[in-house]
Amino acid sequence: MINTLVEFIRTAVTDYMDSDDAVPQFSVNIPAREEYGDFSTGVAFSLAPAVKKPPFEIASGISKKMQKGIPGIVSRIDVIKPGYINFFMDNKFWHAGVKDIVEKNTAYGKNNFGQGKRILVEFISANPTGPVHVGHGRGAVVGDVLARVLAVSGYHVTREYYINDAGNQVLSLGYSVLNEYYRLNGIDTEVSRQGEYAGEYIKNISDMLGSHMPQSDINEEHIRLITGFAADVILDTIKQTLLGFGVGFDSWFSEKSLYEDNSIPAVIQELEKKNAVSRSEGATWFLSTLYGDEKDRVLQKQSGELTYFASDIAYHVNKYKRGYDMLVNVWGADHHGYLPRIMAALRALGYDPAKVIVLFVQMVRLMRGDKPVAMSKRAGEYVTLKELVDEVGSDAVRFFFLQRSHESQLVFDIELAKKQSQENPVYYVQYAHARIASIFVYARTKGWDVNGLTYAADYVFGAEEKRLIAQCLLYPQVIMDMAVKMEPHRLTHYLIELVGILHKYYTDTRVVGDDSNTGQRLLLMKMVKIVLKNALDLLGINAPEKM
RNA sequence: GCGCCCGUAGCUCAGUGGAUAGAGCGUCGGACUUCGAAUCCGCAGGUCGUGGGUUCAAAUCCCACCGGGCGCUCCA
Numbered sequence: 001m002i003n004t005l006v007e008f009i010r011t012a013v014t015d016y017m018d019s020d021d022a023v024p025q026f027s028v029n030i031p032a033r034e035e036y037g038d039f040s041t042g043v044a045f046s047l048a049p050a051v052k053k054p055p056f057e058i059a060s061g062i063s064k065k066m067q068k069g070i071p072g073i074v075s076r077i078d079v080i081k082p083g084y085i086n087f088f089m090d091n092k093f094w095h096a097g098v099k100d101i102v103e104k105n106t107a108y109g110k111n112n113f114g115q116g117k118r119i120l121v122e123f124i125s126a127n128p129t130g131p132v133h134v135g136h137g138r139g140a141v142v143g144d145v146l147a148r149v150l151a152v153s154g155y156h157v158t159r160e161y162y163i164n165d166a167g168n169q170v171l172s173l174g175y176s177v178l179n180e181y182y183r184l185n186g187i188d189t190e191v192s193r194q195g196e197y198a199g200e201y202i203k204n205i206s207d208m209l210g211s212h213m214p215q216s217d218i219n220e221e222h223i224r225l226i227t228g229f230a231a232d233v234i235l236d237t238i239k240q241t242l243l244g245f246g247v248g249f250d251s252w253f254s255e256k257s258l259y260e261d262n263s264i265p266a267v268i269q270e271l272e273k274k275n276a277v278s279r280s281e282g283a284t285w286f287l288s289t290l291y292g293d294e295k296d297r298v299l300q301k302q303s304g305e306l307t308y309f310a311s312d313i314a315y316h317v318n319k320y321k322r323g324y325d326m327l328v329n330v331w332g333a334d335h336h337g338y339l340p341r342i343m344a345a346l347r348a349l350g351y352d353p354a355k356v357i358v359l360f361v362q363m364v365r366l367m368r369g370d371k372p373v374a375m376s377k378r379a380g381e382y383v384t385l386k387e388l389v390d391e392v393g394s395d396a397v398r399f400f401f402l403q404r405s406h407e408s409q410l411v412f413d414i415e416l417a418k419k420q421s422q423e424n425p426v427y428y429v430q431y432a433h434a435r436i437a438s439i440f441v442y443a444r445t446k447g448w449d450v451n452g453l454t455y456a457a458d459y460v461f462g463a464e465e466k467r468l469i470a471q472c473l474l475y476p477q478v479i480m481d482m483a484v485k486m487e488p489h490r491l492t493h494y495l496i497e498l499v500g501i502l503h504k505y506y507t508d509t510r511v512v513g514d515d516s517n518t519g520q521r522l523l524l525m526k527m528v529k530i531v532l533k534n535a536l537d538l539l540g541i542n543a544p545e546k547m
Numbered sequence: 548g549c550g551c552c553c554g555u556a557g558c559u560c561a562g563u564g565g566a567u568a569g570a571g572c573g574u575c576g577g578a579c580u581u582c583g584a585a586u587c588c589g590c591a592g593g594u595c596g597u598g599g600g601u602u603c604a605a606a607u608c609c610c611a612c613c614g615g616g617c618g619c620u621c622c623a
Binding site for chain 2: 031032033036040042045048054055080081082083084127129164167168169281282283284285294295297298299300301302303305307308309312332333334335336337338339340360362363365403404405407408409410411412413416423424425427428430431432434435438439440441442443445446489490492493496497500503504506507508510511512513546547
């Protein structure tokens with residue numbers, strides 16, 4: 001519905017510019033002050049550099065082109081100081097808006113920005129060497145909500161988890177389990193490599209080894225089996241944790257599979273064909289400096305082992321070969337230094353680097369009151385995502401993470417999150433949904449058929465009601481904005497604002513009354529409830545009927 | 548030293564070219580015989596790290612500096 005206003009403006013701008021490809025990207029927004037109208041646009045500002053006129057003059061010119069389209073949409077147009085065009089909407093517009101939202105219902109907010117393009121979102125991808133921790137949790141929420149937003153924005157989305165089940169880290173896990181097993185069973189054997197992982201979960205896995213374990217003569221095959229077993233167990237608990245956190249995947253991609261189908265040597269060969277490989281000091285190097293990296297990188301070590309980097313190139317090539325239009329990687333910010341080398345490799349191999357978009361998710365610092373929480377993974381002293389979710393609740397954790405830009409570090413105070421459980425913003429939003437549900441229950445007892453309400457076109461909306469509708473009408477634009485900018489945190493702020501307007505309206509206005517306008521107010525509530533439900537669904541947060 | 552991110556109210560953070568810079572928490576004071584007070588209303592609180600520059604217009608863009616986090620492995 002907001003599109004009718006956007007198109008209305010676009011037509012006038014096209015008319016003013018005398019060409020439709022001179023129309024810039026613009027949006028409408030709700031002005032800060034009531035006297036500035038119901039909606040406003042700053043198109044004139046974006047036009048100013050090209051037209052080389054003051055924004056105010058441009059805005060005036062545009063507004064003159066708008067006169068003919070006014071009936072049924074806009075009742076008044078103001079052009080203000082620096083160059084804003086402000087709109088006071090016609091009563092018909094508000095009615096059409098409410099109707100549009102209520103009729104679209106669960107489909108309201110969807111858009112076709114993605115035009116069916118295929119997009120792969122890879123996120124979390126935590127090593128199966130221990131439970132996922134809170135930092136992974138943040139990446140999980142960012143990736144999950146981004147995937148949901150892209151899906152309702154017309155993309156064909158695949159969610160993927162890359163399992164690092166090859167290489168030294170998992171091997172070290174295997175040794176950790178084995179050592180623990182020996183320790184628990186009082187077996188005195190020297191194992192060549194020390195495992196670096198510790199913690200309760202290592203003990204649990206070694207317990208599970210039970211009678212399957214050979215008592216002596218451990219060979220490499222045994223280690224491999226133990227490692228695989230341990231990684232499987234851990235991956236399983238990771239899946240369980242994520243499920244409890246509302247995060248699911250379409251695809252679990254195994255790094256080991258890249259070893260098994262020989263795609264890593266194949267990729268190295270490809271690089272060799274491009275003359276981007278050299279051998280020195282007993283190792284095989286990718287000459288990434290030729291493609292913008294600051295130093296060359298090892299693909300195959302002196303020992304003959306392949307590096308993580310080598311398999312990661314093969315992984316990315318695999319993604320390209322699967323034919324996606326876009327590849328999104330959600331990485332921890334501590335991996336940012338890694339980006340130039342992977343991009344160098346993709347460039348060297350002739351893949352379009354513009355298809356890869358990497359979101360770096362900054363660190364989470366956990367606090368209990370004013371005491372920082374130890375986060376050493378190796379020592380096994382860290383708060384797992386599961387522990388945090390059990391303690392604070394999935395909805396609150398998600399909402400809290402989504403209030404901050406993924407590019408900002410954030411401090412998560414567990415004590416505070418628990419203490420303010422009554423005042424937590426997530427409850428503020430959920431309460432609004434439950435409150436409307438409760439109004440409906442009451443309305444039914446008064447004989448209203450909430451699902452069979454009729455529209456009364458002569459009803460004139462009050463200021464607060466118009467504000468409520470306006471905010472709801474902006475919803476699709478917020479979704480689109482999130483999809484375009486890939487910023488999943490914008491929706492929580494939108495919701496807090498919407499709910500603020502709703503709660504105020506509720507205290508000022510009795511919805512279910514004796515007057516004949518009750519039906520129109522119930523329709524308004526229905527509209528808000530739809531937007532709340534759709535938005536909360538996108539965030540993976542419950543929209544309760546009761547609290 | 549180099550690179551990435553951050554520096555906005557007491558605290559945690561939105562806002563990233565445009566109207567009088569916002570929210571939550573915290574402080575203080577009000578509002579329930581009526582649809583849910585997990586709510587609402589009000590008060591207080593800002594050199595937008597510092598200094599320069601670009602622009603009709605800068606918290607937002609550019610440069611320098613200061614402060615914090617992370618990264619600069621033949622680890623992943």
